[in-house]
Amino acid sequence: MMPEVTIEIGGRSFQVACQPGEEPYLLSAAKMLDEEAAVLAAQVGRIPEARMLLMAGLMLADKTASLQGRLAKAEAELAELRGAPRPDAERIEVPVVPDAVIDTLAEIAARAEALADTLDPAQAS
Helix, strand or coil, rough: CCCEEEEEEEEEEEEECCCCCCCCHHHHHHHHHHHHHHHHHHHHHHCCCHHHHHHHHHHHHHHHHHHHHHHHHHHHHHHHHHCCCCCCCCCCCCCCCCCCHHHHHHHHHHHHHHHHHHHHHHCCC
């Protein structure tokens, strides 16, 4: 026996049968349809059940078609990116200061400090 689920669309209750385990999907779909029916009710007011269901279904179909178009475009862009060759690795050169230059700079700094100490012995540490 197929389970029956009570759904509410536009303030009206409906008994709908579904396959076992499909109840959450049915309730989710009914919620989307009910949201579209609420938009219609706010814009038009109370309308006959068949017309409300038709219009709400068409509004959902329009949204679905728009999303399918966006999805197809995104999938095409993704396929293009996946098929594109990878960019060449960028070569980055890091300058290296030779040890001899570092040693020379350290020696110059030591001489400058020594010279400064001879000029002002009170400042020597």
